[in-house]
Amino acid sequence: MPELPDVEFYRRYLESTSLHKNIVDTEVREPSLVEGASVQEFRQSLKHKRMTDTARHGKYLLINLDGQLWMVMHFGMTGALCYYRQGDPEPARTKVRFTFDTGYHLAFTSIRNLGRMSLITSPQDFIRARQLGPDALSQKLDFPLFYRSLSRKKGMIKPALMDQSTIAGIGNIYSDEILFQAGINPARHLECLREDQLRNIFMVMKKVLKTAIRFQADPSLFPDTCLLPRRESGGRCPRCGSELKTRKISGRTSFFCPRCQPEPARASSGKNSGDSTVRAC
Structure with a gap:
């Protein structure tokens, strides 16, 4: 899309x-x-x-x-x-x-x-x-607004970036590139991300979108450090060479590097070892 x-x-x-x-x-x-x-x-x-x-x-x-x-x-x-x-x-x-x-x-x-x-x-x-959030490249979308918008949400970071009522313009493909460049697994939960990590995602988001525009939104022209030219079955990470993995998140297929974007740990939400309620951080 x-x-x-x-x-x-x-x-x-x-x-x-x-x-x-x-x-x-x-x-x-x-x-x-x-x-x-x-x-x-x-x-x-x-x-x-x-x-x-x-x-x-x-x-x-x-x-x-x-x-x-x-x-x-x-x-x-x-x-x-x-x-x-x-x-x-x-x-x-x-x-x-x-x-x-x-x-x-x-x-x-x-x-x-x-x-x-x-x-x-x-x-x-x-x-x-249409209940659209601020444009992802708008000057009005500074980090304080970005932080406040995401702080009101729960769940994983990838669908939060794709929510057009929060930030307008990012979809399945560029959310993968942004999170790859930020070193964040797409399944990380918002409540587990520190402010400095969200700030990095914000800065990377602006840089990735501007870079894509500079190369006419054609992944074949993107720099060698980008994920998108390799975003396919059997593709390999441009940083470490690991084979990319996929995961369904909110019904969309997400590509990520298992080494550069380690999957979130599964932590029990209860004090007792027998508590089976877990969440991914």
Whole structure:
């Protein structure tokens, strides 16, 4: 699923290709992608509008239309953007196509129809309605806010980082990279992490996301010290060479190094040796 670095890449791509061009037609080939309006209303609202500015919050791309409406894109599991000239081969699996008066198109492609588009009047109202936490790269998300947000939660660190109501933008893939770089096992419980460990996770989070954006969210271009290019069955740790292990956490497959990110100890919560209640720290 496209996460914050992917969506930031698409935002910059759209800015470099599609701003300030008059939309003369919008072809919607998968009606389920349009939310909050009929396909006809969606198409009519876009006609003769220009994409004049962009923003991003977490995994959502927001596109301003002539200073009036905003179009919101969520890329689902496999969404992407492709800008191409009339007469060139159309991208495979084009689901929505914007046609500009310049003779170029912007295609929203998707293998699985899990993306969404909608029209809104206020990004702030949209963020509140979706109950999204602060963007992971926002300047507003400093360590005190990060610490307070996680301190209110219980359970394992990985799903806490993936909770969009706590921090917007991180998913299954980049939570693995962040925790690998921080040396923290994804199954560690929040209540067992010290403040200095959480501070390190916070700083690593910012660095990992910025690095991913710098390399266009393409793991094949990432530095050799990164986990993501090796995040596959049989993959090996870029630090120690150990074979990566996997574990299901909150229904998602997490990759980690058993040596660099040792699994949490199982400690009894009771004083008696016969107490079978345990938790992982």
